[in-house]
Amino acid sequence: MTALLDRPAMTPGATPAGPDGALRRLAGWARRHRTSLLVLTPLLLVTGVVRFVGMVTAPQRIDDEGTYVAQAYAVDKLGSLAHYTYWYDHPPLGWIQIAGYTWLTDAFNRAPNAVAAGREAMLVAAVASAGLLYVLARRLGVSRWGSGAAVLIMGLSPLAVQFQRTVYLDNVATPWALAAFVLALSPRNRLAATAGAGLAFAIAVLSKETYLLLLPALVYLVLRHSAASTRRYALTVAGTLFVLAGAGYGLLALVKGELLPGPNRVSLVGGLEFQLGGRQSSGSLFDPSSLSRRTLDTWLQLDTVLPVASVLAAVTGLFVRRLRPIAVGMVFLLLMMLRPGYLPVPYVIALLPFGALLVAGVVDAAVRAALRTGRWRSLAAVTATVAVLLGGAGVATAAPAWTGQLRGLALANLDAPVAQGEAWATANIPKGQRMLVDDAMWVDLVRSGRDRNNIVWFYKADTDSAVIDMAPNGWRDYGWVITTESMRRSADGSPTIAQAIANSTLAASFGQGNTRVEVRQVHPEGIDAVNATNGAAASARSQGGAQLAGNPAIAADTATADLLTGGRVDSRAMAGLAALAAQQPVTLLGAPAVDGEDAAGTPRRQLLLSGGAPVQQFFATQTGALAPTEVTTSGDDVLVTYSAVAPT
Incomplete structure (x- = not known):
């Protein structure tokens, strides 16, 4: 009887609590969404593979990536918000999330370099963004094929691949922004979902502050989707959570005594002033010599099709009711590019998912409208025909261009x-x-x-x-x-x-x-003094090299002799060679260049000689300034290497 009383009552047909119940709920959810899972799973795989292959070698590492990774390293390994003085240039939540990934996966100890560790986190963010984009499209009423097309467009666009590989805070913010839109469109219209949208959007903005520009579109979506009876309350709750989360950033500055500017200290207000008005303007997009235009040209060099199609789809999407909130947000982002001020290079990252969604969504809406009417001569059918023709032309244009760019991103070692x-x-x-x-x-x-x-x-x-x-x-x-x-x-x-x-x-x-x-x-001591010294040293090397080239105890081919007489061999190497020649005949096979040093005009600091153990033993016993850093043998050949920096 006691056991019966202790056992919780269960409604017939209800799912039991605990791990078994969670597994059954998951299985039930998978059965209900099996068609979408069959569509989405290969698309996520494609998105991940395209970004993974060549991720370490292309594009070349840049300073911004290094900064965000170094700040994540400081959080993970040094116990501070940044590797230098944190000055509120960006909210820290973005690189804190990167640090969370590197801590969980030990990425700094596994990856070939630190930026590669950060790019792993970007890969995770890109796949998450692709999945959320599909869900957002479905909740907007786009068909499965249209939703899948949106994911595929973003997944294969070279512009998206390069920028979503790069360690930018925008990539960290994107899945949170998409999650906010997805929650705002919750089919059950629950208050908790709207509140979650406000919190997710706050995380997006605290990851990259420029995502605040998506706020009008999100508010529009909440107002349109929420029930009239709870609309004001839902918006208030979501807004309160958003403001409270954002206030945490200000509280951090207040606690540290860095809210307001002061002598010899950083401040949140000072950081905001720099971001909002202190940065040099990028100029007008219509000025071919402006930084804004160069940024736009950089985007278009990677991919012309998606940016152009996105602009057209954004305008068209204003006339499709279910796509209108996304189109409004996209048009607002595009208009902000025309304002005077600074245009960040990664600004395009926020445009990518919404552009892909609108391109696929507009074609989907036109085709579905035509199928509903059943009349070829209807306006919907004409619109659908035009949309399909434009889509086909876009695919035909994009396919060869995208293939070449993606091949380069996969195979080229740009780093x-x-x-x-x-x-x-x-x-x-x-x-x-x-x-x-x-x-x-x-x-x-x-x-x-x-x-x-x-x-x-x-x-x-x-x-x-x-x-x-x-x-x-x-x-x-x-x-x-x-x-x-x-x-x-x-x-x-x-x-x-x-x-x-x-x-x-x-x-x-x-x-x-x-x-x-x-x-x-x-x-x-200054470059003038160095140039004078280097000139005299080059002359001395040339004279010494000529004597060595003419020494009957040294056998060398013409190319090696030319290096000696041209003063292209390090003076320490020549001194060691002369000392060896004084003891025995020498066969000098060459003076190999160290990678990168020939292009710099640096004298060659390696000697390749024949002679085996006796020659190896001679150089291994040298001391002082003439001691090489390394002596290696391969059969009868001996490679002698001197340091790049002469000992003082």
């Missing part, structure tokens, strides 16, 4: 210059020397065992008082600078960067054009 420059610096720059670097390398160089204070993100050299205090002599307190396109563009506004580059010599160079990465050694 090679960054990886090679980073590897050269890790192997050759002494750990005690201070470097100015692109933030894309910051975490990797710190994780290689270097002091954080010796790896300086170039942006902070003239903007962070803590960094400025550590380098009282400015550029002279830095030993190396590793330049990327981002750093070279920033040099005009940063005296430290400009002077460090101007007073440096090239040690190694990787890649070509804008993608090249240069490792440069900074000389505190």
Whole structure:
């Protein structure tokens, strides 16, 4: 009797509580939605695979990615909101979520580099966004094939693939924004769903503040979808949760004493002032020389079809009732691009899911309207015919262009210059020397065992008082600078960067054009003194090399002799070669170049000789300035390598 009394009563046919009940509910949900699952599952797989293949190597790592990953690393490993002074440039929730992923998956220890760890998180966000896009389309009344087409369009657009791979906070915010729209369209019209929409949208905005621009579309959707009797209450609850979540950001600043500007401190108000009015305007989209136009051209170089089709679909969608809230939001985002002010490069990320949804949704609406009328000459049928023809033309145009772009994103190693420059610096720059670097390398160089204070993100050299205090002599307190396109563009506004580059010599160079990465050694004595010294050293190497080339004890081919006489061989290598030739005949097989150093004009610091163990033993016993860093053998061949930086 006691057992019977302790057992909870159960309504006949009800699902039991506990794990078994949860599994039965899940199975029931899967049965009800099996058709959608059959449509969506392969689409999610395609979305994930297209973004995964080549994810590490394309596109090339950029400074923004490195910044967000370094901030996530600081949260995960250093116990702080940022790797430098956090100055409220963006809310921290975006990179906190990235840090949560890296902590759960140990990504920093698994991935080939830190940015690759962040790109893994972007892959998860992209797949989540694809799934939510399908659900949103279905809740808007789009057919399964139309909803699937929206997912496929976003999944295969090269513009979406490249930008959704890149570590941007916008990618973190996108699934939360889509979730807010999905919850606002809850078929049961529950207050909890509307409240959830407000909370999800707050997380989206706290992940990337520009998503606040989607608020009018979300409010419109809530007003239209909610029941008239509870509409005001639902909107109040959702709005209250949104405001309270946002207020948490202000409370963080208040608790830290950084809400208002003050002497020698960062502040939330100061950060907002910078974001809203302190950034240099990108100019007009209609000015071919403006930054806004260059940003737009960057998008269109990756994919012309989806952006153009999205604009047309947004205008058309205003006349389709079920798509109107999304079309209103899309048109508002497009109009904001025309305003004077700063246009962020990743701004397009927010446009991608809504553009894909509208393109597929408009064609779907036209076809379904035509099928309902059953009359060929009806306006709906004509509209459907035009929509289908335009859609077919779009597919025919997109297919070859997308195939080529996707092939490049999958196979091209666009990140090679960054990886090679980073590897050269890790192997050759002494750990005690201070470097100015692109933030894309910051975490990797710190994780290689270097002091954080010796790896300086170039942006902070003239903007962070803590960094400025550590380098009282400015550029002279830095030993190396590793330049990327981002750093070279920033040099005009940063005296430290400009002077460090101007007073440096090239040690190694990787890649070509804008993608090249240069490792440069900074000389505190100034470039004029260095040039004079280097000129005399080159002349001395040439004279010494001519003597070695003419030494009867040294056998070398013409190409190697030319390197010697041309002063293209390191003086330490020549001194070691001369010492060996004084003891025995020498067969010099070559002076191999180290990757990246020939392009920089650096003297070759490797010797390849024949002679086996006796030659290997000779160089292994050298000491002092003439001691090589490595002596390796392969059969009878001996490779002697000297350090990139001569010992002092």
